[in-house]
């Protein structure tokens with residue numbers, strides 16, 4: 001999902017309170033969320049309230065607050081992503097992430113991961129944003145089946161899709177060749193940035209580059225009729241997994257639903273062509289990389305609609321001599337207003353895509369007209 005920024009040593013990041021994100025794609029800064037800080041803040045609030053109560057009321061209020069603090073550890077303190085696997089069709093499972101940016105509050109749990117249970121084994125689609133996520137994903141699989149994991153794919157090289165690799169046997173990890181190369185070259189930078197954004201949720205997370213290059217095409221894996229498609233456009237290489245036994249397509253980040261698409265490595269014409277390919281698939285269930293699965297192509301159509309508008313808006317801006325600041329003011333059409341992070345992602349996309357659009361207009365103006 002996110003581009004890398006200045007690398008940060010892991011030990012420093014783990015000690016540090018969660019910080020704001022980098023440049024385009026910033027996450028909001030957050031106050032320290034440890035138990036001491038929480039109790040101190042609660043104590044300040046309590047003292048104001050308690051002063052207004054009668055003595056029996058004061059005793060009750062203090063007891064109640066103490067019970068709450070002791071009985072309800074926060075999500076972040078337990079480092080439990082609370083992953084809930086959902087069976088969309090027999091053997092086709094998904095764990096749906098939050099439609100948010102990375103943050104200490106969500107620990108990076110913003111991605112959809114999936115797994116397919118065949119007669120002989122399990123195929124895992126993406127491993128999440130941290131070692132802890134990968135371990136908890138494996139635990140969620142174990143609650144469903146004791147069958148061995150026979151294949152783990154990273155659909156592309158964005159960090160929320162591969163940083164859980166450590167939890168799985170090395171020999172099961174695989175990805176498209178360009179994805180392997182991109183994880184190799186950019187993985188460490190991504191990982192450092194994720195420590196900065198998600199804090200101690202990332203503890204002990206290391207980049208594990210898959211060793212196997214995937215063979216695409218239709219094949220039997222784990223006793224399941226599966227097709228692997230090599231597409232691109234969201235990044236240089238985007239893998240789509242089609243489970244023909246259940247009619248489910250795991251479209252990874254080529255499809256977003258109710259969450260604005262991200263574009264740090266996007267080639268939009270290529271992405272739109274990939275969506276055309278996907279729409280011709282004989283499938284009935286769609287799992288986007290981010291957002292709710294759908295029993296039809298509505299997520300695909302929403303992604304295409306948004307990308308078409310985005311490309312057109314940026315092209316027209318460049319052609320009419322606007323700059324990035326002008327483009328930031330562009331109103332988001334009402335039909336995209338319900339998509340999470342619409343304004344934030346639009347601004348980031350302008351930063352990602354406008355320089356090339358502007359360059360292309362300038363070059364076209366310099367090209368002499370043929371006579």
Ligand SMILES: [Zn+2]
Pocket residue numbers: 001002156158234253
């Ligand atoms: Zn992505």
